Amino acid sequence: MVHEPGLFEGGVVNGVPAWSGPRTAIVTGGGRGIGLAVSRRLCLEGASVAIFERDGDLAAAAAEEIAGEGGRVVAYEVDVADRQAVDEAVAATRQELGPATILVNNAGISPFKKFREITREELEQVFAVNVYGTIDCCQAVLGDMVTAGWGRIVNIASSSAQTGSVLQTHYSASKGAVIAFTRSLARELGSKGITVNAVPPSFIDTPSLQQAEESGFLGSGVEVLLQSMPIRRVGQPDDIAAAVAYLCRDDAGFVTGQVLGVNGGRVIG
Numbered sequence: 087m088v089h090e091p092g093l094f095e096g097g098v099v100n101g102v103p104a105w106s107g108p109r110t111a112i113v114t115g116g117g118r119g120i121g122l123a124v125s126r127r128l129c130l131e132g133a134s135v136a137i138f139e140r141d142g143d144l145a146a147a148a149a150e151e152i153a154g155e156g157g158r159v160v161a162y163e164v165d166v167a168d169r170q171a172v173d174e175a176v177a178a179t180r181q182e183l184g185p186a187t188i189l190v191n192n193a194g195i196s197p198f199k200k201f202r203e204i205t206r207e208e209l210e211q212v213f214a215v216n217v218y219g220t221i222d223c224c225q226a227v228l229g230d231m232v233t234a235g236w237g238r239i240v241n242i243a244s245s246s247a248q249t250g251s252v253l254q255t256h257y258s259a260s261k262g263a264v265i266a267f268t269r270s271l272a273r274e275l276g277s278k279g280i281t282v283n284a285v286p287p288s289f290i291d292t293p294s295l296q297q298a299e300e301s302g303f304l305g306s307g308v309e310v311l312l313q314s315m316p317i318r319r320v321g322q323p324d325d326i327a328a329a330v331a332y333l334c335r336d337d338a339g340f341v342t343g344q345v346l347g348v349n350g351g352r353v354i355g
């Protein structure tokens with residue numbers, strides 16, 4: 087599914103275009119929540135976007151929504167834990183939109199369970215999506231970035247990796263791995279014109295956070311947790327999208343290996 091560029095084409099911020107030429111971006115988990123906001127924002131700034139989403143219906147609906155607003159977008163049903171499916175979708179993106187030189191690794195799962203009850207299978211599933219999915223997507227797109235001599239990778243981590251999170255030892259460990267991976271990959275790719283950064287959000291109003299709260303996993307609820315944060319509101323997906331968009335711009339080319347907390351001050355320093 088390919089949609090022609092329309093209203094979104096050529097986003098300009100303060101008179102400075104985001105990029106000197108056309109860009110193609112891949113956003114994983116772009117069907118809803120943070121990934122949907124990032125996909126929309128990158129389209130708004132003038133990129134063509136391929137959504138890699140495990141849920142085919144969500145993927146199609148997201149693409150239709152953004153295309154209806156004028157974005158140039160395609161959607162593929164892809165499980166990022168399936169390396170072959172990732173490789174095929176990267177090839178399809180190259181064919182439909184051109185080589186992808188922006189990658190936003192956003193797809194993630196965030197289960198809650200007591201540490202002693204986490205099974206090996208559950209642990210592996212969290213790492214398969216959050217860690218191996220992130221690493222595999224980077225490997226899959228890297229060839230096109232190296233050829234272009236330009237690339238932007240943004241990995242969505244979590245403030246849980248920095249503060250710890252009750253009932254989320256497996257999840258926090260996986261997001262800590264994403265941050266460490268980001269820093270090391272940045273060192274390896276900087277000389278090739280490719281930046282790699284991480285954005286760890288705190289509480290962002292998405293279906294996943296709403297489900298966690300409804301299931302009672304957030305103690306007395308998000309509103310109570312917010313009372314210990316300098317900015318006492320829940321974050322919005324657009325808060326994350328704005329930070330990701332900045333890191334993907336041409337003029338963020340001197341920023342790499344960084345962990346840009348967009349967390350209402352939950353983590354400082």
Ligand SMILES: NC(=O)c1ccc[n+]([C@@H]2O[C@H](COP(=O)([O-])OP(=O)(O)OC[C@H]3O[C@@H](n4cnc5c(N)ncnc54)[C@H](O)[C@@H]3O)[C@@H](O)[C@H]2O)c1
Binds near residue numbers: 117118139167243293
């Ligand atoms: N919402 C928050 O408060 C919060 C806080 C910290 C970190 N994060 C992180 O931000 C990212 C997005 O979170 P969200 O709240 O928007 O989640 P969400 O569950 O609302 O949306 C995630 C999307 O990713 C897709 N997805 C899941 N597994 C996938 C896979 N294997 N392959 C492809 N797509 C897959 C889902 O179908 C869904 O559309 C996640 O990595 C999450 O860990 C979120």
